[in-house]
Amino acid sequence: MVSTFSNSSVNLSPIRLEIQALQPQLVEWRRQIHQHPELAFQEKLTASLVSHKLGEWGIEHGTEIAETGIAAIIQGKPASKVLAIRADMDALPIQEQNQVPYCSQHDGIMHACGHDGHTAIALGTAYYLHQHRESFTGTVKIIFQPAEESPGGAKPMIEAGVLKNPDVDAILGLHLWNNLPLGTIGVRPGALMAAVELFRCQIFGKGGHGAIPHQTIDSVVIAAQIVTALQTIVARNVNPIDSAVVTVGELHAGTANNVIANTANMSGTVRYFNPDFAGFFHQRIEQIIAGICQSHGANYHLDYWSLYPPVINDRNMAELVESVAEKVVETPMGIVPECQTMGGEDMSLFLQEVPGCYFFLGSANPEKNLAYPHHHPRFDFDETVLQMGVEMFVRCVEKFFGN
Numbered sequence: 001m002v003s004t005f006s007n008s009s010v011n012l013s014p015i016r017l018e019i020q021a022l023q024p025q026l027v028e029w030r031r032q033i034h035q036h037p038e039l040a041f042q043e044k045l046t047a048s049l050v051s052h053k054l055g056e057w058g059i060e061h062g063t064e065i066a067e068t069g070i071a072a073i074i075q076g077k078p079a080s081k082v083l084a085i086r087a088d089m090d091a092l093p094i095q096e097q098n099q100v101p102y103c104s105q106h107d108g109i110m111h112a113c114g115h116d117g118h119t120a121i122a123l124g125t126a127y128y129l130h131q132h133r134e135s136f137t138g139t140v141k142i143i144f145q146p147a148e149e150s151p152g153g154a155k156p157m158i159e160a161g162v163l164k165n166p167d168v169d170a171i172l173g174l175h176l177w178n179n180l181p182l183g184t185i186g187v188r189p190g191a192l193m194a195a196v197e198l199f200r201c202q203i204f205g206k207g208g209h210g211a212i213p214h215q216t217i218d219s220v221v222i223a224a225q226i227v228t229a230l231q232t233i234v235a236r237n238v239n240p241i242d243s244a245v246v247t248v249g250e251l252h253a254g255t256a257n258n259v260i261a262n263t264a265n266m267s268g269t270v271r272y273f274n275p276d277f278a279g280f281f282h283q284r285i286e287q288i289i290a291g292i293c294q295s296h297g298a299n300y301h302l303d304y305w306s307l308y309p310p311v312i313n314d315r316n317m318a319e320l321v322e323s324v325a326e327k328v329v330e331t332p333m334g335i336v337p338e339c340q341t342m343g344g345e346d347m348s349l350f351l352q353e354v355p356g357c358y359f360f361l362g363s364a365n366p367e368k369n370l371a372y373p374h375h376h377p378r379f380d381f382d383e384t385v386l387q388m389g390v391e392m393f394v395r396c397v398e399k400f401f402g403n
């Protein structure tokens with residue numbers, strides 16, 4: 001018989017106590033992964049550690065899904081419902097500057113986003129659930145995903161059928177989050193993280209002498225007008241109730257003070273929460289670039305990529321996570337619904353396929369100097385969060401199947 005956590009408080013503490021006993025292993029796995037960070041689709045050592053552990057525990061799993069991905073099946077008492085838990089495994093091209101015994105041993109590569117922690121939490125969750133497979137009714141599929149940072153491992157995993165056979169009904173995932181202190185959980189229904197789009201544009205003018213402008217088409221003047229005009233998309237085309245960002249992050253042109261540049265290059269990123277904006281920014285950016293270029297007699301080439309859609313949480317699943325979070329952190333202070341960020345995540349692609357919830361697990365501890373932002377060469381987090389992550393997933397599983 002499946003117990004829901006509302007049954008009695010007697011059920012609560014053994015879960016935590018047992019997971020606390022796992023903490024030394026969680027830390028060991030996390031540090032092992034941290035010392036051997038691997039870039040997108042190259043997570044071979046990480047995947048082999050995961051596969052080795054799953055095999056050692058007798059957990060059925062498939063490997064090499066979308067290169068290095070793994071999907072493990074934990075079968076509770078037979079029932080048709082399937083809940084997936086997703087963790088990402090990849091690191092970043094950053095040289096670690098932390099002076100810790102478990103520092104990255106791979107030059108120029110670092111787990112600066114906490115995915116080492118995500119992998120350790122998912123492993124711990126697999127271990128715990130396998131040990132307690134008689135205590136829930138249903139199937140848990142744990143997905144170890146490559147390449148979240150880019151180009152994205154969720155899409156090829158979905159295309160490889162990771163959400164099928166058995167078919168997944170709902171999905172959960174978490175991100176360790178140094179924007180929140182340890183002991184807090186950021187969860188909300190609806191949009192949590194933004195869509196990520198990217199563009200590159202080349203302006204083709206006509207170069208010439210800096211003192212004889214009337215014989216040229218100045219790509220610098222044109223690019224400057226484009227950068228300024230792009231700001232009007234958010235300011236004048238987006239409903240002020242919606243949030244969006246258009247950032248031009250690169251602008252390169254010219255070689256000398258007295259030469260009018262033949263070409264100018266720019267690149268930028270677009271972020272938004274409202275899925276209705278899909279396609280809109282591409283269209284407006286191209287209209288603006290085309291119009292300005294045409295008015296000056298210049299040409300352009302625009303490349304545009306819609307990388308990740310926004311991370312949109314299902315209301316019921318977000319409520320489930322929030323009700324579980326109340327057992328794991330102190331309420332009401334520990335639950336932070338105002339946790340949206342314009343950062344992106346390819347968890348969004350899983351959430352487009354099945355209802356689910358992605359949430360943030362506060363991992364910063366300024367007192368221990370563990371509060372550097374994600375992607376910083378000194379990023380690190382308070383490892384106490386590892387056992388909290390396992391507890392969140394384990395309680396979510398039992399609640400999901402218990403309801």
Ligand SMILES: [Zn+2]
Nearest residue numbers: 113149374375
């Ligand atoms: Zn990241």
Ligand SMILES: [Zn+2]
Nearest residue numbers: 113115148175
């Ligand atoms: Zn990340």
